[in-house]
Amino acid sequence: MKTLDINHLTKRYSSSSNYAINDISFSCESGKIYGFFGPNGSGKTTTINIVSTMLAPTSGDVYVCGYSIRKDKDSIRKLIGLSAQKQSINWFLNVFQNIDVYSSIKNKRVRHNKIEELLSEFGLLEKRNLSVDDLSGGELKRIEIIRALLSDPKLLFVDEPTVGVDPIGAKKISTYLRKMASCGSTILVASHDLEAIENILDNVIFINKGKIISEGGYSEFLYTFSHGIKAHIKTRSTPNLPASLITKYLISINDNIITVILKNSDNITSELQHVQELLISEGVIIEDLQIESPSLRDAFINIVENGAHNV
Numbered sequence: 001m002k003t004l005d006i007n008h009l010t011k012r013y014s015s016s017s018n019y020a021i022n023d024i025s026f027s028c029e030s031g032k033i034y035g036f037f038g039p040n041g042s043g044k045t046t047t048i049n050i051v052s053t054m055l056a057p058t059s060g061d062v063y064v065c066g067y068s069i070r071k072d073k074d075s076i077r078k079l080i081g082l083s084a085q086k087q088s089i090n091w092f093l094n095v096f097q098n099i100d101v102y103s104s105i106k107n108k109r110v111r112h113n114k115i116e117e118l119l120s121e122f123g124l125l126e127k128r129n130l131s132v133d134d135l136s137g138g139e140l141k142r143i144e145i146i147r148a149l150l151s152d153p154k155l156l157f158v159d160e161p162t163v164g165v166d167p168i169g170a171k172k173i174s175t176y177l178r179k180m181a182s183c184g185s186t187i188l189v190a191s192h193d194l195e196a197i198e199n200i201l202d203n204v205i206f207i208n209k210g211k212i213i214s215e216g217g218y219s220e221f222l223y224t225f226s227h228g229i230k231a232h233i234k235t236r237s238t239p240n241l242p243a244s245l246i247t248k249y250l251i252s253i254n255d256n257i258i259t260v261i262l263k264n265s266d267n268i269t270s271e272l273q274h275v276q277e278l279l280i281s282e283g284v285i286i287e288d289l290q291i292e293s294p295s296l297r298d299a300f301i302n303i304v305e306n307g308a309h310n311v
Contacts, residue, residue, distance in 0.1 A: 003186035004028040009060035020046040022210040033187045038207040081153030083145045085160045096128040102147045118146045137164035156187045162196040198296040226294035233258045234288035
């Protein structure tokens with residue numbers, strides 16, 4: 001089921017001749033976590049602000065669970081949660097009060113039980129009565145996320161969820177986002193802390209210069225835009241490489257270590273075996289083999305620096 005459906009969305013600010021977003025379309029299904037990535041100024045924030053009904057589009061439409069942002073703003077606001085990058089902490093309230101004041105749950109007992117449940121999930125229950133002045137930056141970020149989760153949103157936007165958060169806090173956030181997705185929520189994560197979130201993603205949407213560059217599965221994205229899997233093969237001595245190996249693979253040699261880039265993600269084992277057989281046929285003695293998987297960071301940099309086009 002589509003939770004979010006964006007159709008030919010465009011936004012141009014009156015003060016600029018350029019489009020912040022230019023005819024973008026994509027959809028998101030329930031129960032999945034999407035990485036929504038792009039460099040600064042790419043159009044991420046504009047897109048999120050339109051979907052969350054805080055900004056009107058120039059043209060196009062957005063549907064959240066079938067409701068249009070042009071006709072059904074009030075219905076959409078009840079279905080979404082937003083944890084923005086910019087903090088909105090009230091410094092005159094304690095931890096519990098900072099969450100409680102933003103809740104739309106009318107029943108006090110239900111509301112307070114939900115807040116305590118989330119404080120426990122995020123490791124903040126013992127700090128519920130503390131002043132927010134006593135919290136770290138990472139703990140303040142967790143409060144922002146808890147507030148976005150209170151209404152059990154069908155669609156959740158999380159902007160930079162792990163900035164300033166220590167590894168334990170980042171793990172708690174990632175674990176809970178995965179739990180939400182397993183219960184049917186749709187989650188869009190915008191982040192530059194790629195290593196902290198890459199293991200929870202199902203899909204990636206990449207936007208650059210107001211255009212969608214890629215939309216699809218996480219693994220597919222990595223193998224399309226990264227340099228592929230790298231096999232670092234340590235040999236007994238600096239080898240003479242067979243021509244068939246040089247022409248087929250991108251190769252570098254550093255002393256007695258050969259680095260081979262494997263692009264065929266569907267059959268890596270067979271491809272790697274073929275490389276080793278070619279080397280052995282030339283009398284190369286292999287002492288060690290290390291595999292380096294493609295990373296989200298590599299793919300991100302490759303798109304931006306090399307100007308990858310829409311796929």
